[in-house]
Amino acid sequence: MRLPRFQTWITALVDANLPTGVKRIEWADSGINKDSGMGEQCTGLVFEAPDGGTVYWQTVIGGGPKGDSFDRPEEIVEGDPPAPVAPIELSVADGKLRVADLEAWLTALVINAQSRELASVERFSTRPPKPLLGFTHPFGYTLKWHDGSSTTSFLRYTLAPGERRTESTEWRIKEAV
Known part of the structure; x- marks a missing residue:
């Protein structure tokens, strides 16, 4: 699944299930962009906790189908989905x-x-811990798609209320915000 379609899909899914008090901020409105001074060109999900702490989940696509070209429409490949799991309540x-x-x-x-x-x-x-981008990310996920591509999302920032994104806060993952 290509990144723009994934971002639209995951955003709609999150918005339909977001718990009371938790906000989702548009990635484009979060201040992360190629002109932000930190060279960031990416997308993802940003969550704001009721007390103002913020979590930035960066998303990247990797390992697309062999021969996939963005000059052509995306080919949708389907198969059996993973077995359902017990719903999780985000408290x-x-x-x-x-x-x-x-x-x-x-x-x-x-x-x-x-x-x-x-x-x-x-x-x-x-x-088991696996390095990603040169170090181990404790939280995140990788989705494998039937077309052979994958989507990986991981924490880029976890900021306490009032804390700003800086080079020193990047990749410094807190347990709670």
Whole structure:
């Protein structure tokens, strides 16, 4: 699944299930862009906890189908989706979001959407540590699609209320915000 279509799909899924008090901020409105001074050209999901803490989930696409060309329309490949899992309720304790709970909630939403394009889901927190971008990300997920592509989402920033995105806060993952 190509990134623009995935971003539209995951955003609609999240918006339909977002718990009371938690906000989703448009990636484009979050201040991350190629002109932000930090060279960021990416997309993802941004969540704001009731107390103002913010979580930035960056999303990248990798390993597309052999011969896939963006000059042609995307070819949709379907198969059996992963088996449904028990729904996860995203709870907010003391106005904060726990990132482990957010990872579990997001992956359960994706699996239970039962997309026939989705082949498998791997949560970072439940797998043996694997380096990504040169270091190990404790939270995130990789989705494998039946067309041979994959989508990986991982935490880029977890900011306490009032904390700003800087080079020193990038990749410094907090347990809760």
